[in-house]
């Protein structure tokens with residue numbers, strides 16, 4: 001049994017082994033369907049995310065596990081039950097793994113200290129989203145074979161993005177160069193210490209990138225004065241058709257979804273020839289099967 | 298019980314009176330009578346304390362303590378807080394007014410004082426609120442608070458965001474001569490923040506509180522201080538920028554004093570580790586660079602006092618998501634050990650360390666005690682500077698256990714605490730004192 005609380009704490013060889021394992025879970029290779037037979041995977045979602053929850057659900061089912069879904073709506077959390085109360089109650093029903101999404105950074109770490117089952121972080125606050133980073137890395141590895149020497153540009157609201165943090169750690173661990181680009185108000189301090197290069201100029205960073213990963217822009221950042229307007233954001237940091245043309249030959253475009261079409265990415269780019277967005281989604285299930293397999297064993 | 302005590306052959310460290318050497322100290326009827334380099338004869342019926350190899354120092358004074366009574370007696374009471382105080386070598390504490398009935402009127406002040414009299418362990422000096430209900434809207438009756446016994450005026454825990462109100466409060470306080478004590482935090486800059494803004498908050502994905510949230514308010518209040526000629530005391534200073542401003546203000550003769558907590562001197566923001574709520578406090582643990590600046594500032598006299606900001610909380614207040622965790626840690630029973638860490642590390646001399654716990658705070662709030670000259674109150678702490686021990690939160694006298702220092706090895710420990718010539722703590726045992734109800 002092992003937790004996946006974040007990419008932090010995992011070595012390169014462990015990450016590689018996990019990605020290799022995901023290879024075996026791709027559609028058409030049904031060699032592992034019984035791995036979790038008789039076991040229970042609990043989906044514990046305090047924040048709605050149909051996409052991630054469904055992906056873990058399918059992954060668990062595909063391995064033969066029974067899945068228990070728990071979402072915050074109508075739960076006892078609103079009646080003053082603490083996170084640990086809830087987690088211990090879920091634990092008492094006997095799952096092998098708890099897949100957990102929570103709006104507070106570090107919430108899965110707290111639970112992991114107080115329960116005996118494995119905790120998989122399916123996104124905590126603005127901290128990490130390790131399964132997303134692993135499926136992104138998997139998708140790139142599928143293209144390139146290896147990430148060594150490749151440059152990935154992560155674009156947008158770095159500060160509030162758990163996808164950006166996990167990807168930074170994961171891509172760096174796998175040998176890629178990571179450039180973070182966005183407005184200064186959305187760049188927290190200390191990113192360089194985590195191994196990133198930081199720029200505020202998309203147009204100078206773009207031609208070097210082998211992959212551009214656009215992040216979803218939360219529209220409430222306007223009202224919090226991180227940004228003056230979506231219009232200005234699109235002008236400075238939007239991945240539009242003109243910019244797409246200046247990308248390296250063969251460079252790919254990624255997005256963790258859901259997309260604000262026309263804000264962080266133009267529809268023609270999201271659906272265009274460089275886009276691997278749908279591959280990311282379909283790889284998600286295979287990668288999450290591998291994660292469940294590693295954490296439940 | 299004898300009212301005469303002779304402390305024999307201890308190393309007396311009394312910074313205010315320039316004493317550091319082996320002395321005999323004779324106290325009688327609650328006062329210091331004589332401090333002698335030559336051995337004194339033992340008076341008839343005197344209790345003799347063999348202080349050979351020990352430090353005999355003025356009782357420690359803590360300018361910043363939360364006793365939680367009235368209102369949150371499950372966390373602490375005046376009595377349990379006083380027990381924790383004397384166990385930590387403190388003979389006087391200043392009680393913050395942010396209780397669950399706010400100390401913004403004389404009745405609450407009197408209640409705290411009567412509980413303290415009943416506890417009968419150490420001196421408790423209440424601090425009254427700047428504004429009614431700590432709401433930051435209307436000034437509390439400062440005159441009544443001072444005449445009821447408040448020694449300082451503060452909305453501690455909250456800043457006074459309204460600059461005009463702060464200016465008036467400073468002006469108004471000058472007629473009473475009491476210090477205004479401030480918790481410096483610009484709430485628009487700290488909003489949503491759970492820890493210091495820096496590489497660690499970025500790694501953990503937590504919204505940061507920038508140093509400017511404190512420094513900008515320090516700058517504002519020093520400007521207001523200069524115009525009003527009041528006395529300003531800055532609570533729990535945590536950053537380099539604040540220290541720089543204080544240094545400059547003092548050079549220009551402003552009446553500003555300040556305090557730093559032991560935890561801000563010992564830990565930096567990395568102590569949050571993997572979301573340890575025991576390292577969550579306001580102001581937050583800052584960067585290593587800030588810690589170094591604070592250490593310089595206590596050593597060079599820019600900052601007068603080490604104060605604990607003793608903030609008891611229940612277990613469930615900390616056993617939650619980091620962002621939801623309540624701020625604060627208990628401090629009375631770990632203060633000396635942590636301060637001595639700085640002595641062992643060569644940051645402070647023994648004399649300066651004692652001064653920061655005694656004369657410095659006494660002077661900042663014009664309190665009695667803090668030294669051992671003849672005529673001074675016989676508030677005395679005896680320290681064994683060599684005893685090695687391990688912090689065990691389960692054995693605290695405080696009703697609460699919230700500390701990041703549980704299990705930490707310490708060298709140097711309080712062995713006796715005397716208040717007004719009466720022994721109230723010895724070898725781990727607190728003396729008399731009972732609940733007043």
Ligand SMILES: [Zn+2]
Pocket residue numbers: 361363393453454606608
């Ligand atoms: Zn306080």
